[in-house]
Amino acid sequence: MSYPAHWEADVVLRDGRPCHLRPITPEDGGALSRFHAQLSPETIYYRFFAPYPELTERDVSRFTTVDYADRVAIVATVAGDIVGVGRYDRIDRLDAEVAFTIRDDHQGRGLGSILLEHLAAAARERGIRRFVAEVLPANRRMIATFEEAGYRVAQEFSDGVVRLQFEIEPTAEQRSVREAREHRSEARSVERLLAPRSVVVIGASRRPDSVGQALLRHVVEGGFTGPVYAVHPEVDELLGVPAYRSLDDVPRPVDLALVATPGDAVPEVVQACARARVVGMMVVTAGYAETGPEGMARQRELVELVRGSGMRIVGPNALGLLNTAPGVSLNASLAPAMPLRGRIGFFCQSGALGSAILRRVTTRGMGLSTFVSAGNRADVSGNDLMQYWEEDDATSLVLLYLESIGNPRKFARVARRLSLRKPIVAVRSGRTGQALPLGGWTRRSQLPPEAIDAMFRQSGVIQTDSLDQLLDVAGVLAFQPLPKGPRVAVVGNSDALAVLATDALAVSGLTCAGDPVILRFDAPPEELGRVLAGVVDDPAVDSVVVLHAPPLMVVDQEVRDVILAAARRAAKPVVAVLVDQEDVTSLIPVPGSDGIPTHGSVPSFADVEDAVRALAAIAGYARWLDTPRGELTEFGGIDPERARILVERTLAEADALPGGPPLRARRDTAAELLAAYGVSLWPCRSVATEDEAVAAAEELGYPVVLKTTAPGLVHRTDLGGVRLNIENERALRTTYLSMVAQLGAEVASRLVVQRMAPPGVACVVESTEDPLFGPVVAFGVGGVVTRLLGDRAYRNPPITDVDATTMVREPGASPLLRGYDSADPVDVAGLEDLLQRIGRLADDLPEVARLELNPVVAWARGVAVLEAELELAQPEVRTDQEVRRLTTG
Numbered sequence: 001m002s003y004p005a006h007w008e009a010d011v012v013l014r015d016g017r018p019c020h021l022r023p024i025t026p027e028d029g030g031a032l033s034r035f036h037a038q039l040s041p042e043t044i045y046y047r048f049f050a051p052y053p054e055l056t057e058r059d060v061s062r063f064t065t066v067d068y069a070d071r072v073a074i075v076a077t078v079a080g081d082i083v084g085v086g087r088y089d090r091i092d093r094l095d096a097e098v099a100f101t102i103r104d105d106h107q108g109r110g111l112g113s114i115l116l117e118h119l120a121a122a123a124r125e126r127g128i129r130r131f132v133a134e135v136l137p138a139n140r141r142m143i144a145t146f147e148e149a150g151y152r153v154a155q156e157f158s159d160g161v162v163r164l165q166f167e168i169e170p171t172a173e174q175r176s177v178r179e180a181r182e183h184r185s186e187a188r189s190v191e192r193l194l195a196p197r198s199v200v201v202i203g204a205s206r207r208p209d210s211v212g213q214a215l216l217r218h219v220v221e222g223g224f225t226g227p228v229y230a231v232h233p234e235v236d237e238l239l240g241v242p243a244y245r246s247l248d249d250v251p252r253p254v255d256l257a258l259v260a261t262p263g264d265a266v267p268e269v270v271q272a273c274a275r276a277r278v279v280g281m282m283v284v285t286a287g288y289a290e291t292g293p294e295g296m297a298r299q300r301e302l303v304e305l306v307r308g309s310g311m312r313i314v315g316p317n318a319l320g321l322l323n324t325a326p327g328v329s330l331n332a333s334l335a336p337a338m339p340l341r342g343r344i345g346f347f348c349q350s351g352a353l354g355s356a357i358l359r360r361v362t363t364r365g366m367g368l369s370t371f372v373s374a375g376n377r378a379d380v381s382g383n384d385l386m387q388y389w390e391e392d393d394a395t396s397l398v399l400l401y402l403e404s405i406g407n408p409r410k411f412a413r414v415a416r417r418l419s420l421r422k423p424i425v426a427v428r429s430g431r432t433g434q435a436l437p438l439g440g441w442t443r444r445s446q447l448p449p450e451a452i453d454a455m456f457r458q459s460g461v462i463q464t465d466s467l468d469q470l471l472d473v474a475g476v477l478a479f480q481p482l483p484k485g486p487r488v489a490v491v492g493n494s495d496a497l498a499v500l501a502t503d504a505l506a507v508s509g510l511t512c513a514g515d516p517v518i519l520r521f522d523a524p525p526e527e528l529g530r531v532l533a534g535v536v537d538d539p540a541v542d543s544v545v546v547l548h549a550p551p552l553m554v555v556d557q558e559v560r561d562v563i564l565a566a567a568r569r570a571a572k573p574v575v576a577v578l579v580d581q582e583d584v585t586s587l588i589p590v591p592g593s594d595g596i597p598t599h600g601s602v603p604s605f606a607d608v609e610d611a612v613r614a615l616a617a618i619a620g621y622a623r624w625l626d627t628p629r630g631e632l633t634e635f636g637g638i639d640p641e642r643a644r645i646l647v648e649r650t651l652a653e654a655d656a657l658p659g660g661p662p663l664r665a666r667r668d669t670a671a672e673l674l675a676a677y678g679v680s681l682w683p684c685r686s687v688a689t690e691d692e693a694v695a696a697a698e699e700l701g702y703p704v705v706l707k708t709t710a711p712g713l714v715h716r717t718d719l720g721g722v723r724l725n726i727e728n729e730r731a732l733r734t735t736y737l738s739m740v741a742q743l744g745a746e747v748a749s750r751l752v753v754q755r756m757a758p759p760g761v762a763c764v765v766e767s768t769e770d771p772l773f774g775p776v777v778a779f780g781v782g783g784v785v786t787r788l789l790g791d792r793a794y795r796n797p798p799i800t801d802v803d804a805t806t807m808v809r810e811p812g813a814s815p816l817l818r819g820y821d822s823a824d825p826v827d828v829a830g831l832e833d834l835l836q837r838i839g840r841l842a843d844d845l846p847e848v849a850r851l852e853l854n855p856v857v858a859w860a861r862g863v864a865v866l867e868a869e870l871e872l873a874q875p876e877v878r879t880d881q882e883v884r885r886l887t888t889g
Helices: 026-037 041-048 057-064 111-125 140-147 172-194 211-221 263-275 293-308 351-363 382-391 408-419 449-458 467-479 495-508 525-536 557-569 608-626 640-653 667-676 690-700 729-743 784-788 801-809 814-818 828-844
Strands: 009-012 018-023 071-078 081-090 095-102 130-135 154-158 161-167 199-202 228-231 241-244 256-259 280-283 312-314 320-323 330-333 341-348 368-373 397-402 424-428 462-464 487-492 543-548 574-578 586-588 602-605 684-687 704-708 722-726 751-755 761-770 774-781 793-795 848-859 862-865 868-872
Touching (some): 009 172, 018 111, 018 293, 071 111, 081 111, 111 130, 111 140, 130 140, 140 161, 172 280, 172 312, 172 320, 211 256, 293 312, 341 351, 351 368, 351 467, 368 382, 397 467, 408 424, 408 449, 408 608, 424 467, 449 462, 449 793, 462 467, 467 602, 467 608, 487 495, 487 525, 495 543, 525 543, 525 557, 543 557, 557 574, 557 586, 574 608, 640 828, 667 848, 667 868, 684 690, 704 729, 729 751, 761 828, 774 784, 774 801, 774 828, 793 801, 828 862
Parallel strands (some): 095 130, 199 228, 199 256, 228 241, 341 397, 424 462, 487 543, 543 574, 574 602
Antiparallel strands (some): 009 018, 018 071, 071 081, 320 330, 586 602, 684 751, 704 751, 761 774, 848 862, 848 868
16 A cells, blocks of 8 residues: 555654654664664563564564555654654454554653554554554553553463453543543643743844844743743843853753744754754744745644654744743743733734734733734644643633634534633634635635534533623623523613613523612612612522613712622622723722732623623523533444445445545435434335336335425425325326426436325434534424525534434424424434434544435424435545644644
8 A cells, every 4th residue: 555644643742742653664774773773672672572682674674664554553753763663463354463662761751652542543444453462561561551541451361471452443431541641741732831941032133123132022021930041143141131152052951942033044943942852932933824835835844843853833923922820920922011910811823913912901900821822823722722721720711812723623622621610712703704814724614604603602612703702701701700590680870771781681692680770860879789789699680780870970989899899799790881981891800919800800891782792601601511411322233333334335436536526325325324323214216107106106105205306306395396195096197297297307217206204394414524623413494494594503423412402402493393383292302313323423434425314304203314315535534533643723
């Protein structure tokens, strides 16, 4: 087989540093010999069960010449040197022997488990289902690698050797182990960037207006607690910081390099950083992917060079990163001032907007724990930051400004886990057009915006329409508790504002807790205080909105004080609308010991609608938290292996190529695929004559349906493409002749007869393999109108029982399923079962480019899938696979 380039991957190891994995080639002979020569005698003995100090030419040829099918080897490299090798050799059709060796100075970094994951994925691709390994009993580290990987390992001791055997199909336990290891390593990777022990500025300048000097000045003025160095070709000191002619002269260790050199000098800087074993780089230099195809090629080369050297990179074209922790105090950015210290972590893709965002946050009196503006986001991404913030005790709220999502499947998985502990608020630009930002490499999604919004909701992410709305919601979450329900009390001194508030509550899906309490226009502050005290203590109230229009157009400080006093005694969120303030949200602060606003501060808004919208957002998040996540149903009788063999055989017979157009599968292929997941396709018969139609009806049983599969007329009863409830032979013959006469010869060649399903509600279930998001399952009530309106529910598999329940109830037309207008309720449980099965199918088989079940008829006692359209394609590599790997962009 040809070289499998898609097996190449960058991975992050346990210590937070990356390395590169790739299949071995015959050109690796010299590197493999050097690798072997660097192994300790103990490591060699554990691998070969005998002293083996040197590889012969024959050994080197045998180890580096593989067929990428029955004999596979994957090498791990750092700075071009091999530091680990994993290989398998097929024993028979389903079994292969696996072994790997890690260079002694790289042992303990988790490289063995990563090689095992990638070898298993390659083996599954080649049809192998089990690994066996022989290990010396003293080699406890190797045995532990297999035992702790999440596979069910069987052990047998014989002739002084431990023989291990295990199935390599991913299990829930293996997936959990993989994701936990990925989480820890990526969190560690970001931690070493945000909390470095030392910083060096490369490209520092004596010119006050230069980017290099600005970076250095901001690090110094920000009060970074560790050593700071500069690299300058001529001076020994810059802004009070020691300067060195080259990075090679800088005292070690250096954790973070801030790079502001011209673009053509950056590769040389990377090589110098690699020699100095720098942990990570932040590159503000522009001129990469944002400039077009040539710049994108340079950016790819930069990322390959940085990661291949064991480092990570923020940028290029980045604004920078900040950490306000007292023990760090790092302003490694082009923003001139450190924000207030707080408990909000903020990730921003846009360098241009980064400074503006920081100014708005400060204006609102909010503080940050950490901030990263990643520019072109070639390496470090929002997913990495979420992994870090999940473990960061200094962060309790996460904000994201996203222009694209490079790995949305991973984003959904990580965000769903993080949202259970800390709220995430996101604003995503280009929601309608899904525009690709400058500097982005993201594959384009084919999904409607509603599907992407559904993915955010499924993950618990609070999505807003603008940056101001994001900060509105953040202000409430940062300083107020979550509500326990949707009931909002309205208290104020203005009827007009109260009317606006009740309207806004209704639009936002919240309810007014009783009638608004309206005080006199000139009511004194103490009266407002008494009313608020009663409202916040009322168990029938979940949130409070205080409306105040001052008589003299200036809110008295006493009014602010009584609002603050009420909020501090409340176990529910309180927000204020103060009409005297400028058109910006601010705070009625509760200062901490350091003067920084703390929990209990009250967000105050200039507009009623903004306040209510923010409350509605956090109420939705609280509701998501209270909703059970559900369980994945373990279906008996399904056969994923049979399904996989079917799709692989069908694609092979059609000579389908990766990236080629989808193959429209026959109906019997669709029926067989569905049957492997326990779904029956309603039988039908293609007919070419009137007599064939009658024979088919007698076989299937009356009443029957006569319909065409001609494009444009499928499912269209309104256009005569479907004739229902044909009771007998005479009616069938009449209908057949009528359809042929009305619709023409083309229709006559595409007629089918099918037994009539019981009366019920027609639905649609669809699965799509999206280039960006992977598998997405949609559900809706059938019909032209609901399709035009986009009345669909969407979920990313895997689909839990709770996901299926909410999907069936989400579309606007779903009341038809529950007995609308005196009709009988349909078998909703059957629809939920079908959705979970199709979700499992979609998750298992990326080759299923599209599967549409339409119509699916549900009635009181059952569900029938009447038709299925199946398209198969050789899939692109999913952005979130069964192995750990870093994506780019």
